[in-house]
Amino acid sequence: EKKHTHTCCVSMCSGNMTLTQMKMESTLKPVDSLVAAGRHDELRSRLCSRMSFGTAGLRAPMGAGFNRINDLTVIQSTQGLCSYLFRYFTDFSSRGVVIGFDTRGQEESGCSSERLAKLSAAVMLSRDVPVHLLSTFVPTPYVPYAVKKLGAAAGVMITASHNPKEDNGYKVYWCNGAQIASPHDKEILRCIEEQLEPWSASCWDEELVQRCSLRTDPLSHINSCYMDELTSLCFHRELNRRCPLKFVHSSFHGVGHVFVQQAFQNFGFPPPIPVPEQKDPDPNFSTVRCPNPEEGESVLELSLLLAQREDAGIVMATDPDADRLAVAEKSEGCGWKVFSGNELAALLGWWMFFNWKEAHPDPADTRSVYMLATTVSSKILQAFARIEGFNFEETLPGFKWIGNRMHELAKTGNSVIFAFEESIGFLCGSMVPEKDGVSSAAVVAEMAAYLHSKNLSLNQQLHNIYQTYGFHISKTSYVVCKDPPTIQRIFTRIRNFDGEGSYPKTCGGIRIVHVRDVTTGYDSSQPDLRSVLPVSRSSQMITFTLQNGVVATLRTSGTEPKIKYYTEFCAAPGESEASSLEAELQKVTFALVDEFLEPERNNLIRRSV
Numbered sequence: 001e002k003k004h005t006h007t008c009c010v011s012m013c014s015g016n017m018t019l020t021q022m023k024m025e026s027t028l029k030p031v032d033s034l035v036a037a038g039r040h041d042e043l044r045s046r047l048c049s050r051m052s053f054g055t056a057g058l059r060a061p062m063g064a065g066f067n068r069i070n071d072l073t074v075i076q077s078t079q080g081l082c083s084y085l086f087r088y089f090t091d092f093s094s095r096g097v098v099i100g101f102d103t104r105g106q107e108e109s110g111c112s113s114e115r116l117a118k119l120s121a122a123v124m125l126s127r128d129v130p131v132h133l134l135s136t137f138v139p140t141p142y143v144p145y146a147v148k149k150l151g152a153a154a155g156v157m158i159t160a161s162h163n164p165k166e167d168n169g170y171k172v173y174w175c176n177g178a179q180i181a182s183p184h185d186k187e188i189l190r191c192i193e194e195q196l197e198p199w200s201a202s203c204w205d206e207e208l209v210q211r212c213s214l215r216t217d218p219l220s221h222i223n224s225c226y227m228d229e230l231t232s233l234c235f236h237r238e239l240n241r242r243c244p245l246k247f248v249h250s251s252f253h254g255v256g257h258v259f260v261q262q263a264f265q266n267f268g269f270p271p272p273i274p275v276p277e278q279k280d281p282d283p284n285f286s287t288v289r290c291p292n293p294e295e296g297e298s299v300l301e302l303s304l305l306l307a308q309r310e311d312a313g314i315v316m317a318t319d320p321d322a323d324r325l326a327v328a329e330k331s332e333g334c335g336w337k338v339f340s341g342n343e344l345a346a347l348l349g350w351w352m353f354f355n356w357k358e359a360h361p362d363p364a365d366t367r368s369v370y371m372l373a374t375t376v377s378s379k380i381l382q383a384f385a386r387i388e389g390f391n392f393e394e395t396l397p398g399f400k401w402i403g404n405r406m407h408e409l410a411k412t413g414n415s416v417i418f419a420f421e422e423s424i425g426f427l428c429g430s431m432v433p434e435k436d437g438v439s440s441a442a443v444v445a446e447m448a449a450y451l452h453s454k455n456l457s458l459n460q461q462l463h464n465i466y467q468t469y470g471f472h473i474s475k476t477s478y479v480v481c482k483d484p485p486t487i488q489r490i491f492t493r494i495r496n497f498d499g500e501g502s503y504p505k506t507c508g509g510i511r512i513v514h515v516r517d518v519t520t521g522y523d524s525s526q527p528d529l530r531s532v533l534p535v536s537r538s539s540q541m542i543t544f545t546l547q548n549g550v551v552a553t554l555r556t557s558g559t560e561p562k563i564k565y566y567t568e569f570c571a572a573p574g575e576s577e578a579s580s581l582e583a584e585l586q587k588v589t590f591a592l593v594d595e596f597l598e599p600e601r602n603n604l605i606r607r608s609v
């Protein structure tokens with residue numbers, strides 16, 4: 001534990017009141033009370049490790065501790081980032097950085113995304129680095145978009161997206177607009193640890209951004225460029241204008257409202273009907289059980305009720321930082337069909353290829369076209385690619401992998417026309433190498449309008465897609481586990497299930513034919529037994545391929561204390577009935593959780609529906 005006691009802590013204990021100590025008064029108090037109460041486990045979890053870059057940046061509860069998001073850890077992170085960028089870019093002091101923030105805030109700790117963004121800006125400005133600080137909350141994809149547009153060296157977005165209201169986060173974008181991946185993430189962490197003491201009083205000066213001439217506000221420029229460029233994804237404006245469909249949109253108390261309204265108008269639609277209770281920022285996310293639209297019907301209640309009252313056929317919800325999108329459609333009978341991320345991706349993948357093909361009828365052109373998805377997402381795009389002749393690739397979970405791969409592909413003259421994650425993260429086109437809920441909302445609206453003009457619903461078209469490319473039935477869910485040693489024990493047991501070093505041989509009585517363990521780099525299906533995807537030691541991920549064709553993955557979340565599971569059954573075109581696949585998949589999914597995670601024995605909390 002001594003190892004982690006860094007300089008700030010030492011200076012705090014030295015008896016002289018340092019600036020850090022004065023500034024950290026609010027976080028010292030909770031630590032003192034934990035000491036007084038003898039809460040050693042809590043102290044250990046807060047003080048004895050630092051946050052690291054997970055699936056989507058640094059993410060943790062706001063509050064006291066080096067393993068938490070607070071003024072000090074954000075200043076330290078920005079110092080580390082700043083030093084790394086100075087080392088990496090000779091022209092860093094002219095390129096500068098972009099900084100954006102969402103609408104989060106916490107009264108007890110005085111922590112808000114806006115304040116943390118201003119402190120990050122202050123750190124950069126204190127070293128004479130130009131800062132493009134977006135002056136109001138923005139959708140996350142605006143930061144990487146601005147990084148590329150302005151030629152900045154990097155970008156920072158202060159957001160915890162869909163996490164509980166107690167959390168906040170720090171996403172870092174590289175000059176190519178993709179979130180940082182290895183080795184930048186590890187190098188930045190090393191730089192953070194090298195200089196933990198805040199550089200100067202300026203780093204604590206939230207007001208510096210008002211006074212410093214090196215600070216600019218690119219908001220209106222970036223917004224108008226983004227909205228102009230968005231029209232490159234609009235293929236049927238006239239049809240949109242005449243569309244009789246009505247749309248409801250929820251911003252989930254986050255940033256999305258004005259941006260989605262504008263995007264719809266750019267596509268020729270009237271603005272969608274907003275859910276009034278959820279359209280303005282609310283850091284308490286007062287009307288939702290959990291601010292994640294991925295949770296489906298249970299969190300879309302207000303949107304569905306409003307749609308019912310307004311007779312709107314389609315409901316859309318952007319997550320609080322508007323980089324992801326949920327969609328529901330009124331069913332022909334009664335009730336609503338809430339699309340899973342995989343289902344929506346089947347529709348969007350079809351739609352993007354359909355429009356691309358209209359503009360590029362020469363089959364030879366298809367060879368340089370790519371679609372990407374993460375490995376825990378549906379393989380439906382692979383089925384498309386096989387039949388239509390374009391390319392499909394998969395990456396590790398997290399859009400940072402997709403974004404960086406897009407950049408590589410662009411360098412060799414290829415273009416990615418669609419990419420997605422099962423967790424309702426979609427990117428249509430390649431305006432920005434990040435998932436984007438705002439552009440996806442406008443594209444889904446246009447697809448729905450087009451299908452409507454052909455007397456088809458989204459759901460009917462999904463069925464058509466399955467008929468052509470094969471049924472792809474999938475399930476995605478999770479259990480909550482806040483105890484890292486339990487998670488470790490669970491995965492160690494799986495790795496030694498049938499004796500030392502031997503993975504399970506069956507799941508639900510069905511033979512497991514292949515195992516891929518990305519954490520260790522093992523893949524029994526490869527001739528050299530090595531996983532093609534990069535080894536990812538900092539998280540757990542094991543995939544089983546079963547004899548009946550089901551592929552099942554268990555993995556730890558990199559943004560929340562969860563173990564996630566993903567299962568899919570892919571049938572060949574024309575093969576089998578959807579209902580029999582569904583039953584088989586259900587059986588395997590139950591067994592996967594019960595046999596390998598043992599929820600009761602390990603006190604795992606099952607997802608509440």
Ligand SMILES: O=P([O-])(O)O[C@H]1O[C@H](COP(=O)(O)O)[C@@H](O)[C@H](O)[C@H]1O
Nearest residue numbers: 055056161398399421423557558559
């Ligand atoms: O919790 P994990 O690691 O599974 O990560 C989850 O959230 C990430 C970040 O999403 P956002 O940027 O909206 O926070 C997604 O990339 C990932 O697919 C999803 O599973």
Ligand SMILES: [Mg+2]
Nearest residue numbers: 161319321323
């Ligand atoms: Mg998000």
